[in-house]
Amino acid sequence: MTQLKTIDQPQKDISGSEEDLYGADKITVLKGLAAVRKRPAMFIGDTGKRGLHHLVYEVVDNAVDEALAGFCTKIQVILHKDGSCAVTDNGRGIPVDIHKEEKRPALELVMTMLHAGGKFDKGSYKVSGGLHGVGVSVVNALSKWCRVEVHRDNQKYIQSYKLGKVEAPIEVKGKTRKTGTTVRFLPDKEIFRFTEFEFDIIDERLRELAYLNKNLEIILRDERAGHEREQVHRYKGGLIEFVQHLDETRNALIPKPIFLDGEKEGVPVELSLQYNDSFNENIFTFVNCINTIEGGTHLAGLRAALTRSLNQYAVKNNLFKNSKSGKGTFSLSGEDAREGLTAVLSVKVADPQFEGQTKTKLGNGEVKGICDSLIMEGLSDYFERHPGVARKIIEKAELAARSREAARKAKDLIRRKSALDSASLPGKLADCSNKDPAFCELFLVEGDSAGGSAKQGRDRRFQAILPLRGKVINAEKARDDRLLNNNEIQAIITALGTGYGGDNDNDEEESGSSADFNIENLRYKKIIIMTDADVDGSHIRTLILTFIYRKMPQLIHGGHIYIAQPPLYKIRRGKTELYAFSDEERDYHLKRLRKDGGKDSKIEISRYKGLGEMNPEQLWATTMDPDTRTLLQVTVAEDAGAASLFSRLMGHDVEARREFIEANAKNVTFLDI
Numbered sequence: 001m002t003q004l005k006t007i008d009q010p011q012k013d014i015s016g017s018e019e020d021l022y023g024a025d026k027i028t029v030l031k032g033l034a035a036v037r038k039r040p041a042m043f044i045g046d047t048g049k050r051g052l053h054h055l056v057y058e059v060v061d062n063a064v065d066e067a068l069a070g071f072c073t074k075i076q077v078i079l080h081k082d083g084s085c086a087v088t089d090n091g092r093g094i095p096v097d098i099h100k101e102e103k104r105p106a107l108e109l110v111m112t113m114l115h116a117g118g119k120f121d122k123g124s125y126k127v128s129g130g131l132h133g134v135g136v137s138v139v140n141a142l143s144k145w146c147r148v149e150v151h152r153d154n155q156k157y158i159q160s161y162k163l164g165k166v167e168a169p170i171e172v173k174g175k176t177r178k179t180g181t182t183v184r185f186l187p188d189k190e191i192f193r194f195t196e197f198e199f200d201i202i203d204e205r206l207r208e209l210a211y212l213n214k215n216l217e218i219i220l221r222d223e224r225a226g227h228e229r230e231q232v233h234r235y236k237g238g239l240i241e242f243v244q245h246l247d248e249t250r251n252a253l254i255p256k257p258i259f260l261d262g263e264k265e266g267v268p269v270e271l272s273l274q275y276n277d278s279f280n281e282n283i284f285t286f287v288n289c290i291n292t293i294e295g296g297t298h299l300a301g302l303r304a305a306l307t308r309s310l311n312q313y314a315v316k317n318n319l320f321k322n323s324k325s326g327k328g329t330f331s332l333s334g335e336d337a338r339e340g341l342t343a344v345l346s347v348k349v350a351d352p353q354f355e356g357q358t359k360t361k362l363g364n365g366e367v368k369g370i371c372d373s374l375i376m377e378g379l380s381d382y383f384e385r386h387p388g389v390a391r392k393i394i395e396k397a398e399l400a401a402r403s404r405e406a407a408r409k410a411k412d413l414i415r416r417k418s419a420l421d422s423a424s425l426p427g428k429l430a431d432c433s434n435k436d437p438a439f440c441e442l443f444l445v446e447g448d449s450a451g452g453s454a455k456q457g458r459d460r461r462f463q464a465i466l467p468l469r470g471k472v473i474n475a476e477k478a479r480d481d482r483l484l485n486n487n488e489i490q491a492i493i494t495a496l497g498t499g500y501g502g503d504n505d506n507d508e509e510e511s512g513s514s515a516d517f518n519i520e521n522l523r524y525k526k527i528i529i530m531t532d533a534d535v536d537g538s539h540i541r542t543l544i545l546t547f548i549y550r551k552m553p554q555l556i557h558g559g560h561i562y563i564a565q566p567p568l569y570k571i572r573r574g575k576t577e578l579y580a581f582s583d584e585e586r587d588y589h590l591k592r593l594r595k596d597g598g599k600d601s602k603i604e605i606s607r608y609k610g611l612g613e614m615n616p617e618q619l620w621a622t623t624m625d626p627d628t629r630t631l632l633q634v635t636v637a638e639d640a641g642a643a644s645l646f647s648r649l650m651g652h653d654v655e656a657r658r659e660f661i662e663a664n665a666k667n668v669t670f671l672d673i
């Protein structure tokens with residue numbers, strides 16, 4: 001946001017200094033919206049599906065800010081027939097009075113100027129950070145039209161905009177006894193590659209917001225023809241219900257999730273946690289309702305406090321039964337303490353600093369100590385009052401410690417194998433010649449025959465091939481020792497070069513070992529999963545994704561994971577060969593060939609069932625050549641949603657899996673691709 005331009009005022013070059021124009025003492029810097037339309041991705045991330053839905057979140061976030069400030073209890077989102085989206089809240093309503101310095105109504109400024117800083121501050125904790133909090137004006141700028149209705153001071157006001165520009169002065173539209181704001185907007189097709197909202201994507205975020213703001217009612221209604229549907233979210237239990245939802249398909253270890261809340265140095269902290277009989281750790285952390293996918297100081301505080309409180313209670317009450325005698329005193333590691341843990345941590349920070357690759361890592365140093373001491377105190381107190389619960393958790397963690405010993409051996413083996421020389425790389429890996437990860441791609445290919453074609457068809461300078469022939473183990477159900485003894489998993493880890501496990505969190509209380517996962521050692525920038533377009537292929541793909549999501553989520557969050565798109569059909573007439581990647585595309589090609597061509601040569605359609613049916617040249621041309629292929633990047637729209645989805649798909653609960661597969665027979669939509 002370096003370029004400052006205005007669209008409503010005469011264009012003057014003010015890019016030199018904000019201070020000259022507004023005075024150094026002014027906090028707020030107002031800018032026009034031209035920059036937003038010119039470079040939308042800078043404001044909303046991208047102009048695909050994700051960016052489109054970001055518009056909805058942006059308006060909803062503003063309403064949630066009203067709720068955080070204590071003025072809003074209900075938010076309603078409507079997907080209208082005309083493709084627009086309306087967000088209504090019962091907050092205070094955007095102010096309409098004239099702003100002294102700008103001499104324009106506040107509503108107009110909120111809607112048409114980018115603003116940074118404190119003038120529109122509405123209380124201390126705001127949903128902002130990363131791409132959140134860019135302002136409703138950004139939504140306006142990227143909409144074909146937008147209409148705002150404000151109920152405030154017993155009056156109804158409306159104003160309309162086109163492409164971010166005011167259409168007419170604010171109109172007074174009669175009396176009202178309510179307060180609140182409705183923002184309705186139609187995303188601009190000139191800006192977005194997709195303009196159709198997806199109910200499920202929006203619903204996932206709204207559900208999360210409703211859990212995080214207990215008792216806040218959030219409604220999503222789809223009024224589009226053929227899509228009519230309504231979902232109401234309102235959770236009295238807040239984070240407790242969030243944890244219960246996440247663990248819906250798992251077996252709980254203790255009767256009810258533990259809940260703690262407290263506040264220290266102006267930082268409110270809320271935590272709920274439960275243990276289940278799986279081996280996975282599921283911690284979701286939020287700062288001002290934003291999912292901090294990369295963790296940060298609040299997570300470090302939680303981890304430290306959890307491990308310490310369990311160890312302290314166990315020692316004090318002499319609960320470690322199987323502690324090894326001789327070699328000093330036994331204690332649980334952080335990983336032991338977190339095996340089978342599902343937790344949601346929500347903190348509010350007035351001035352959050354977000355860091356990391358995706359700006360979703362909390363950097364505020366003071367928050368670590370605050371979370372650590374509040375949670376340490378809260379848990380210790382809870383364990384004193386619920387000794388049965390404490391005993392169960394400690395028993396489980398001690399069991400985890402023992403099986404981790406077995407896993408450690410398997411892990412060391414992999415570490416030795418993944419020493420930097422290529423001699424120790426898996427035998428079936430056909431590596432590329434370039435060693436600079438920035439240029440390299442690894443194809444994980446289903447089966448030996450497709451693997452063979454891929455090896456012949458590839459550009460060996462930068463494309464490596466790892467054929468997977470055995471069964472990939474289900475990471476949702478197996479503990480590390482079994483995972484690490486699986487040949488295919490071993491081959492994947494060794495080929496990636498990243499190592500495995502550990503906390504991969506330098507702020508942690510424990511120091512990591514050199515065998516632990518470290519994304520800096522990743523040998524390929526792109527990891528491309530290439531499987532057959534059939535049921536088995538999609539199963540294998542899901543297994544690989546489950547492993548990566550559970551054990552190396554940083555690869556997904558870093559944008560390294562892709563899915564190859566092999567064609568479904570080959571259509572031939574005479575010398576013309578065309579590939580189709582969907583039924584629609586097939587029909588389109590057929591229509592064109594029939595229209596253009598003479599009658600004599602007939603059209604042949606063949607359906608590819610497996611990658612192995614393509615020869616190396618075809619595989620290269622359709623699926624591997626960077627100039628012509630399509631890759632789907634795997635991203636996780638809502639992390640908590642993805643976690644419960646994976647457990648539903650791959651966990652023990654067969655009924656839940658059947659239900660899910662029936663409901664989503666055709667497309668698994670958790671991947672925002």
Ligand code: 0RA
Pocket residue numbers: 059062063066089091092093094095110120121122136181183
């Ligand atoms: C600026 C100042 C105030 C509230 C808002 C904006 C506001 C914005 C949106 C967007 C959607 N819903 C909203 N509700 C409120 C503070 C109002 C005051 O001090 O009374």
